Amino acid sequence: MFHMVDVTCLPSEFDCTKLPRTPCIIVCGSSPVTAEHFMISVDQTIVNGSITNFSDAFLLMFGLYYCLNISYPAALGTTLEFLQRCLFKINPDKGSKVERGSRKQAMNPKVLSMISRIADFEWRE
Known part of the structure; x- marks a missing residue:
């Protein structure tokens, strides 16, 4: 990057x-x-x-x-996907732009987990 x-x-x-x-x-x-x-x-x-x-x-x-x-490069995919969904609010509930093989992938589980934790934290405060 x-x-x-x-x-x-x-x-x-x-x-x-x-x-x-x-x-x-x-x-x-x-x-x-x-x-x-x-x-x-x-x-x-x-x-x-x-x-x-x-x-x-x-x-x-x-x-x-x-x-x-x-497509996002695989090495930066998780970081860019997190920024896309949380910072820029682009396609927060759809598939991924990360380049992996020939088919479109679902959201990265690490990104989903982090978004969930941030949402839980925001609701509690």
């Missing part, structure tokens, strides 16, 4: 062949928390090289998954 580069790295200088084909955030700095510049890549191409805050970069990356109808 995140790829770290030097603070002074420009989009034209970056070797995109090391990036995944799925949308990702290129952090210009040592940490997403302290960085002041971000870039967005999809299909090993930088599509936006001048993002100044993390929240915009994250929203753009997540939006690319939906606008381009890209």
